[in-house]
Amino acid sequence: xxxxxxxxxxxxxxxxxxxxxxxxxxxxxxxxxxxxxxxxxxxxxxxxxxxxxxxxxxxxxxxxxxxxxxxxxxxxxxxxxxxxxxxxxxxxxxxxxxxxxxxxxxxxxxxxxxxxxxxxxxxxxxxxxxxxxxxxxxxxxxxxxxxxxxxxxxxxxxxxxxxxxxxxxxxxxxxxxxxxxxxxxxxxxxxxxxxxxxxxxxxxxxxxxxxxxxxxxxxxxxxxxxxxxxxxxxxxxxxxxxxxxxxxxxxxxxxxxxxxxxxxxxxxxxxxxxxxxxxxxxxxxxxxxxxxxxxxxxxxxxxxxxxxxxxxxxxxxxxxxxxxxxxxxxxxxxxxxxxx
Numbered sequence: 001x002x003x004x005x006x007x008x009x010x011x012x013x014x015x016x017x018x019x020x021x022x023x024x025x026x027x028x029x030x031x032x033x034x035x036x037x038x039x040x041x042x043x044x045x046x047x048x049x050x051x052x053x054x055x056x057x058x059x060x061x062x063x064x065x066x067x068x069x070x071x072x073x074x075x076x077x078x079x080x081x082x083x084x085x086x087x088x089x090x091x092x093x094x095x096x097x098x099x100x101x102x103x104x105x106x107x108x109x110x111x112x113x114x115x116x117x118x119x120x121x122x123x124x125x126x127x128x129x130x131x132x133x134x135x136x137x138x139x140x141x142x143x144x145x146x147x148x149x150x151x152x153x154x155x156x157x158x159x160x161x162x163x164x165x166x167x168x169x170x171x172x173x174x175x176x177x178x179x180x181x182x183x184x185x186x187x188x189x190x191x192x193x194x195x196x197x198x199x200x201x202x203x204x205x206x207x208x209x210x211x212x213x214x215x216x217x218x219x220x221x222x223x224x225x226x227x228x229x230x231x232x233x234x235x236x237x238x239x240x241x242x243x244x245x246x247x248x249x250x251x252x253x254x255x256x257x258x259x260x261x262x263x264x265x266x267x268x269x270x271x272x273x274x275x276x277x278x279x280x281x282x283x284x285x286x287x288x289x290x291x292x293x294x295x296x297x298x299x300x301x302x303x304x305x306x307x308x309x310x311x312x313x314x315x316x317x318x319x320x321x322x323x324x325x326x327x328x329x330x331x332x333x334x335x336x337x338x339x340x
Contacts, residue, residue: 001039001042001043001044002042002043002044003043003044003045003046004038004043004044004045004046004054004068005046005047005048005050005053005054006024006025006045006046006047006048006053006054006055006056006058007047007048007049007050007053007054007055007056008023008024008025008047008049008056009049010049010055010056011024011055011056011057011082011084012024012056013242013243014084014085014241014243015027015057015083015084015085015086016086016241016242016243016259016275016277017086017216017242017257017258017259017260017275017276017277017278017294018086018214018216018259018260020259020260020277020278020294020331020335021216021217021259021260021261021278021331021332021335022217022260023035023047023056024056024057024083025038025045025047025056027057027083027089028182028184028197028199028200029059029083029089029092029093029096029182029197030092030093030095030096030097030098030099030100030164030182031096031097031100031101031104031146031164031166031182032100034056034057034058034059034060034083037059037060037100038060040060040100040103040104041060041062041065043060043068054073054076054077055077055082057082057083057084058076058080058081058082059080059081059082059083059092059096061080061081061099063079064076064079064080067079081095085239085241085250086214086257086275087212087214087239087250087251087254087257089197089214090180090195090196090197090212090213090214090255091251093162093180093181093182093195093196093197094143094162094179094180094195097143097144097146097161097162097163097164097180097182098143098144098162100146100164101126101144101146101162101164102144104126104146105126105144105146108126110125110126110127111127111128111129111131112127113125113127113133113138114133114134116134116135117133117134117135117136117137117138118136118137118138119138119140120137120138120139120140120141121139121140121141122138122140123140124140124141124143124144124145124161125138125140125144125145125147125161126144126145126146126147127147128146128147128148128149128150128151128167129149129150130149130150130151131147131148131149131150131151131152131153132151132152132153133147133152133153134154134155135155135156136153136154136155136156136157136158136159137157137158137159138159138161139158139159139160139161140161141161142160142161142162142179143160143161143162143163143179143180144161144162144163145159145161145162145163145164146163146164146165147165148164148165148166148167148168148169148185149167149168150167150168151165151166151167151168151169151170151171152169152170152171153165153170153171153175154170154171154172154173154174154175155173155174156173156174156175157171157172157173157174157175157176157177158175158176158177159171159175159177160177160178160179161179162179162180162181163177163179163181163182164181164182164183165183166182166183166184166185166187166200167185167186168185168186169183169184169185169186169187169188169189170187170188170189171183171189171190172188172189172190172205172206173190174190175189175190175191175192175193176191176192176193177189177192177193177194178192178193178194178195179194179195180194180195180196181193181194181195181196181197181198182196182197182198183198184197184198184199184200184201184202184217185200185201186200186201186320187199187200187201187202187203187204188203188204188205189203189204189205190204190205190206190207191204191206191207191208191209191210192207192208192209192210192211193209193210193211194209194210194211194212195211195212196210196211196212196213196214196215196255197213197214197215198210198215198219199214199215199216199217199219199260200217200218201217201218201320201322202215202216202217202218202219202220203219203220203221204220204221204225205220205221205223206221206222206223206224206225207223207224208221208223208224208225208226209226209227210225210226210227210255210256211227211229211253211255212229212253212254212255213227213229213255213256213257213258214256214257214258215256215258216258216259216260216261216262216278217260217261218260218261218313218316218317219258219260219261219262219263220263220264220316221263221264221268222263222264222265222266222267222268223266223267224266224267224268225264225266225267225268225269225270226268226269226270227255227256227269227270227271227272227274228255228269228270228271228272228287229253229254229255229272230252230253230272231272234252236249236250236251236252237249237250237251237252237253237254237272237273238250238273238290239254239257239273239275239290240273240275240290240291242275247290250273254272254273255270255272255273255274256270256274256276257273257274257275257276258276259276259277259278259279259280259294260278260279261278261279261309261313261332262276262277262278262279262280262281262282263280263281263282263312263316264282264283265282265283268282268283268284268288269286269287269288270287270288271287271288271289271290272290273290274288274289274290274291274292275290275291275292276288276292276296277292277293277294277295277296277339278294278295278332278335279294279295279304279309279313279332279335279336280292280293280294280295280296280297280300280304281296281297281298281304281309281312282296282298282299283298283299284298284299293339294335294336294338294339295309295335295336295339303339303340306332306333306336309332309336310324310329310332313328313332
């Protein structure tokens with residue numbers, strides 16, 4: 001396999017809070033992470049922050065592959081789609097689901113789907129081995145629907161493509177999920193979701209609305225939690241940018257941007273364009289502040305004590321038969337020290 005060298009340092013500042021806890025190459029968009037996409041095209045991605053390496057936020061495609069084989073790096077930089085800010089993830093997600101679906105299903109046959117389901121455009125639906133779907137409506141007329149290995153969609157759910165449900169994840173009964181949505185691996189989701197990315201091992205298990213949002217790994221949204229994704233005035237949404245230490249324009253719609261290991265209480269109401277840092281325990285009355293810093297307790301009035309935060313992560317990981325690693329603890333300790 002060929003090797004592609006990527007520069008993480010040059011692009012990570014604008015991708016707070018996700019770049020605090022992982023390489024930019026490990027951000028998921030569409031069905032796969034950027035690193036996994038490169039592998040589909042026959043390249044092993046390596047991070048080396050040399051000036052001459054390509055930025056890690058580039059989204060690989062057949063067009064980019066052609067330029068790469070011709071060593072035409074200038075064309076790659078000028079024409080490639082990139083994840084420059086967190087909200088680019090949900091803005092580009094529908095397009096990336098379509099691209100990934102074409103690649104992953106090419107010359108492959110879908111597993112059969114139960115006749116109890118109502119299917120619209122069934123040729124645009126791909127079901128991996130072990131997936132369970134009964135008494136649901138799957139509408140792929142607006143985009144493809146991909147269901148990963150051993151995933152489950154419980155009865156009464158309505159799914160509209162483009163949609164991706166990754167390995168071992170569960171959609172609970174009577175959920176309503178609109179296009180442009182990806183659910184990562186080992187997640188549990190329910191309620192109403194639209195045009196959003198929920199990363200691996202995270203839960204939005206109950207009713208409530210999540211739209212135009214990006215949720216990190218190991219997050220949990222309490223029952224009844226909802227976010228606003230458009231201002232009552234119809235004005236553009238201003239979103240916190242950590243690299244410039246100010247709010248910047250993210251366009252007409254932006255919901256919730258939540259960093260890894262953060263959780264919120266039941267009935268939390270997230271303001272339009274709220275950015276939540278890493279490892280926050282969120283609770284309080286009324287709409288949230290627009291920016292909740294790393295290791296916040298409540299709405300950020302206090303600091304989440306480090307040992308208590310690690311214990312909380314350990315408890316949540318046990319629920320999914322996982323455990324926190326020494327590398328995770330070291331990474332979170334560094335973030336905690338920087339957040340004081």
